[in-house]
Amino acid sequence: MLLERIPDRIIKIIPDIIFNPELPFPIPDPEPDPGPFPGPFPGPDPRPNFSGSFRSKSILESPERRSSIGMEKRSLSGEAMASVKTIMAKEEITSMLMTKDIGAIKNVISNYFDIFHPIFCHISWLWPYFYRCDELKVVYTDNDGNFETDIYYNIFGDHPDLYFWVEALVNGVWTTVYKPGRACNTYWNYVCGSFVNIRVTDPRVVWECGEVLPGQIVWVKTIGHGTSVAHIQQDNSTGNLIQGVSMNRIGLSDKFESVGNFRRPFGKNLYFIVQFSSGLPTNGYKYYRWSYRKTRNADLSPASGSWKVVNNPIYKSYTYEYIGGDGNLHFDAKAFKLGPGDVGSGKDLYLIPPDSPYESPVNAVESNAHWDQNTISVSFDSTLDGDGLYEFKLELFNNSGNKVVNIPNAMFQIPHYNSFYPSVNAPADYLVNGGGGNCDAFTMNVRIDNSACQAEIYKMKVDGVETNPTCCGFVKYGPGSVLELAFRAYHPNNFADFSFTVQKGTCSDLVQTGATNASGMVIAGANGYARNFASIYTKSLTFADLLGICTSEGKAAFAEYLYLNALSTDGNSELNAFDASALAAFALEPM
Template structure:
């Protein structure tokens, strides 16, 4: 079957003989109506689509360079017009395979791209001691977008929208909203008009406010001559012919742009913005990157918007009107200045960091610390019950489903930047405090220091007696050490194990960038909610209390990388922009589960007191009770209960008897019923003989197996802890007496 499927795939070869195009290309497949189907890389002058040739009566093929813009575009006409895609003619070879001629050389120049450096600065004016001072904003997320020209979009604008445009120009009774705008950063005017008054003489213009400084910049230029005269423009606007009006707008778009710029409902029709890059600002608020554009095309038209990490989430803090704030024909290498005025943005960048970062990454190697719920919240109900999510992780779950505690075998993995250690940040120490007991009652535990031995492994190369080289491993001690008045401190690892104070002598010694900084015996003080703190100390053992907040990093929740500034909930604040420690809460639960299946009851009485398992019932009006216990003391477990009849599968019976869910409340069955849970975590549901016998009803008897598995949710960060699971298997036989 797989071979036949492979043979039916659409394959197209490119006839060789001419020089191969020295760039990566993609083939784009469309149906007869030019709807996008598939995009694949072209390899060795051959295009292999996944689509079956049997299902494609007619289709369209385009070939284009493999660029980010092409990979994000699925519109057939835009690929042809904007990206200069090549539409080849298909030929059938003697063996009925498809072939196209080699790509014409005239397309190759259009497919060569040039680098364009884009850099700038994000800043804000702050009032510091009654003086206004401009400060660069660090760790801002800058989105760089390309704005499409009108000629790519105009064919897609509906006629009813085109027919509304003349009224905006010709009828003064229709107001054109023009908000007061700040000076946009315009290195090149977004549009140019030699004489605004003469071009539109006799035409009712929108009344721009005099205090809009953009008008003076934009409207005073002598570089363009309108293609059409005043009379022609007025005539076409009054024609009520959408085709004529459409062409006039395309040919004179720079004349109409002052109107469109301030009419927001028109923007989706005339301006299309595609994101090219997302970059982050450094400690000075600077960003620097490269984009690509065709060497035969015009310069890119760029638009910028900015996000800041505020209150534990990314918030948009700069997103001005797109058409009025686009860098049209951006001159590569021109510095972009972005002035953020959002009052929520504070200046918290510190030049004292100089690359000093501590990235608290994972619990063991598998659970991101960003995937541990730090807030005291319940979230959505589970089977009608609410679960306190604080300290729980969504590891092994769908994102956001925080319901798993941590168990035994924990360690905290951290990455230190190469600029550490320093004289200010030389040692670290983890400590813990039990905040709440397993039932979430207050524990008021004392702060305890973690002081178990920590060693860091490194690899090195050695030469044997035969002159052959081999890898081997060794390790050095990070702690605990006593320094000054402090006890139980740990050395921040240097960039290389050959650096002091480790001074390893092996050849080519290197260690992994990640450090298992401490381990924790989670059974020491019982189950509950714990707070862990990471403190820093200088070379003399003095605790640092004015650590810049941005020194502590955590993984990005969605992508892990790049790291982000630790949110405020993870910091022990010591003042504005500083902290004294990194902290996080974790729910610990090492409790095992229990599984039990009770004897069957008929009409309220146990009728199988022996081990033989026969269950007699009187008639079809009998009530048969199935009962089991799926228990975890704090409800951190899932149950899966199945009733198997004989050797075959009876779907109707299975839908009535089988169930799964969390041991927190009643669990549903597929037929809409449920097993009711009591306070002892016992689950009960009643059935008629017909419910269970199903296809065996005519025989009035059948044999069954009951299987219960209770899966503890606790994780050590890498995987579930199976040792806490439990199961039960029993059998019974219904027999009419």
Template sequence: MAKEQLKLSIPVSFESKPQENIPLKAFLFNRKGELMESVAVTGDKADFKMAARGIRDTRVFIVPAGDERLETATTIADLQRFKPYEPVLNLDPKGNLKVLPIPANLLKLWKLRFCRVRGNVYKTFSMSGVTQNRPICHARVHICEIDKIWWLLPKIPDYIIKKIPDIILYPERPIPIPIPDPGPIHFPGTVIRPEIATEIRPLALDVHPLAEAAPRITGAQSMITPVARENVLRSITPEIKQQLLSGNVSAIRNTLQANLQLFHPYFCLIPWIWPYFYRSDEIKTVYTDYNGKFDTTIVYWVDGDHPDLYFWVEYFIDGVWTTVYKPPIPCYTYWDFVCGSEVNIKITDDRVRWECSDVIDGDIVWVKSIGHGASVSRIKQVDDLVTIQGKSFNRIGLTDAVVTLSQVTSGDYRQPFGGGLYFLLQFGSGLPSTGVKYYRWSYRKVKEADLSDTGITAYTRLSNPISKGYTFEYIDGGGHKQFGSNSFKLGPYPIGGTPDLYIIPPTSPAMAPVNAPESSPFWDQNTVSVTFDSKLDGDGLYEFKLELFNGAGHLVNVPKASQFFRVPKPDTFSPSILAPDNMLIESGGNVSAYKMLMRIDNQSCKAAVDKIKILTGPDYVDASTDCCGFVKYNPAQKNNNSLIKISFQAYHPNNFANFGFVVQKGTCNDAAQKNATNVSGMVIGDAPAGDGVPYVRSTASIFSKTFSPDTLLGICSSGGKGAFAEQLSVSVLTIDGNIRLYSRDASGLAAFALEPA
């Protein structure tokens, strides 16, 4: 006989009617514990669409709806946190399904409360020395509930428990990762990286996140400095300390369970211990709006713990959701979260760009920046001779952009450009228009690296393929809003016989000529308009030209009075201002193009610390013939300021580099010696040390200075001998508009020891 087949319709009623309506959800499992279907309870019944075998092979669970974690529940174990009711399924003599009402006492456990969770995600951007906090739009924020795993304490191995007293009572001592490591106790929502301990910022004493991410902390913050840590230790009573020092594993476990909240600041600094004491469960995922804000509601049980919330953030980078903020859980959890308060999340990841710019009105082309960090208004467009370390230095084409790892400050125009470059534009809402639909970039090299003329007059068109990405919304199979990505090719295209033209994008990808088919498409109003490999034609001064074209591919000359081309305001970046005359190509009152000069340099640094030399007769010779570094001197010449020569090479072919040279004597903090030996500057010319006496630079960029043994020995003079380390760093000044190209840096390290002959 064929097995009985049913389409289940489960009647749902209450033994006593609840005071408030409780949304319910029903889950259908087979006897193997496999989820067959889940449905909302409507009209006092749960109708399952899936055919099920006889009731002997069926289990049904009913839980209060409203918690988003139910969407990912796939096992009976997943439902246990929601206090499920499993009705007994019986058939009456006529074969009808009989289900008893939900017990009245279960209603006492099914009381939910709602908690408003608001916040904003932002990043501090520096644009050529102008610092602004800007919202991060369309970021994905994961909201997690953190539980202190009280019930896991008995399962933590004894050898781990024995390490806890040292972590708490002696936080200055390094605590090595135990062997074996936590292994399978690791839980979802936590990333433990070996380097995380070096990334942890100071902690607030009440164990909330920092001021930038803690709604309940106001005013001055008390951080976990050595003094502040001592203050926390004072709250550890003699009784607690006695138990921790007892060596009794059971006593230590009991003390931990009774005082876990007190110990969070110390566990925060020990990443390997987190999985033993905390569990993270994601309860909701939200997206930030154009202002970087998010606002949602979560639910929690009246008889349960008040929510302890932790946040981590992803951002859509190159078509992939990428984690850009995931700090240590114990340090950044909002214990007993204050519902309705605002969470401020500061992103520092370099990959996150300023991409929430507003639409600007009118027929405008705003030439913004090289990369995302170097304003075009902060690039010298004329000869500008200054004197640096006694040498003449022309700053034309250089920038003072303060980017990541920058070696300059605002107003210090010494940085050339190099590597892969891209130019950022923003088009006004009036474009593309009938008269202006396309743009094109060209370049020519006008000066060599030494600023001699090249004789080049013709422009070379830039023609690398460019696409503009956009994000759109869609609803996934679970009924949740998600974000996807697509892109539209801007060019290059031949139009009307004119090659290498690029489409001016409209303000929305839903508009022509893009006509994006997806729902709610949007893109950053900033446009990466072109890319340029700066290594192609060598170092020198380049002129870049931006032209506009109509629908037929003909060059458009715009009246100068139309104020078509804009650049950033130099001191604030925003708002835009009219492009100055020296950045325009004019003819008869019309403007045919925007132009700008940029210095290109792709050279690397060199660094070397020479052997110590000693004056022998009229010349300086190596003080030792081997590599061991011992320098013997005549005690009778202890005060001879010309006896010992220290030298090093700090080199860059075009002088676009800074250097720093340090001499460290043993473990001494000898201010007078350091003042005389330590020096920093640009590699261009002689560099005075702190005592005013310069290291003299040779044509080969070798810096040297002479000393007496007494000056070097300083506070060690009475013994007549000392050991020294010499450390040299040479840092290139070149940037790509986002970051200083530090891979072109160089360094040197050496050591020597002075002793009387």
């Protein structure tokens, strides 16, 4: 029997978990791996069920919709607490748990496992004792994210319990992009023919169906896989004031912001996603090349950067099927180098990929080979020539390596601003010499910022003087004393948000926190804190402002926490390596 293999000391802990449901639960001393247990077990979650064959669909959201998915996550601790309440309402369960008798506890767990499961599934160190998983199938999705397969079982026996994880081909490497905890994410007793919807939110996963574009189109889609180029400000616009201060938004994105609130520069390693249509390549449009130049410094003063070619190697991967030595069908991948290469007078050119790897010059020989219609057209370290505004240019070349000019404007397209689809003709801001219906190249302005934040909390001042020169934090005050809180929330180019919090003991004092706490962009002061040229924030308060509900005691202890969140993104996620924080404490006492 399963429970007989669980150590008694683990069984003894379970009543404490039920009667004192404080998550996370303490982890016991290590035990040897108990090995696989028979299963599976029924669960309380009435999810879609399965038997013989099944159909499923993964939902890959566009960059503009992806942020809403995170709001749909269930409250795991809420489910566990609901089961605790159910248990507490059943005297036949609680009476057995309270006996502390190992045999009685095992019996009640066995008899009511469907109630205990939502609790156990949130305690990872219990999983080896109650759950196991065997891989049954590897299934490949179609372009719409649909997949199906057959699993055979005895219809008179237990129905299969299904767990899914997802891998995607990211830069030519199969990468796990969805693998939730098994215990809480298994589909118990699945009913034949039902659908499973798997929400994949990893920004590295492409979101569209990958259909081939007809004709001759170069659709410049995103920086990274998550930031639409249509959501990068291309002109000198200040937008709304930020804490009463204007800011030039050129080259900034509204990624992770409300639509149109362009505050985010780019940093770290960047890549640009382009989709080339089915009418390409041709002899007239055979190759492409990205170049850049720095047009303004970090403070947006003019820069005189010259054009430089981005010439890092770029490969495009495709998958194929083969029969392995075990006689089963498997998937594998190969990569084809797009460039750089020299063709005639053209230097550092990249091949426009055909819509199928079976076409020349790839000429794949493997079975069922195909690749994504999205192409990582360029990849580079964004440090380049330092922080500032850059212009990136995409040029086209013919089969002889000569640069093509007088390209129809409609050939260059960008995503729809509101819906991403359909693609739209690139506005004039994105075209080089785009007058008269023709242009010479595609271009876009991108703000680069790889600077880190700095956070520091200063000692409390009383009437303008530090009353305690040591690090111990005791601050004496007198009647009528003016206290000064001060901290430095600094980013060289003001691309950061700050949050400053003062916590008094274990108190919840809304008046005090309303006076002491502040948040905003480091571009200006906030909540009465004045900001100087060095980005040092100061605010004068009375001892009553700080003591608040502790005024009658005349003293209190405080913690100060400052966090700076850098705004830079790589197009997929925030660059948290540029963040900074500081922690300090002080205690107020009368003189």
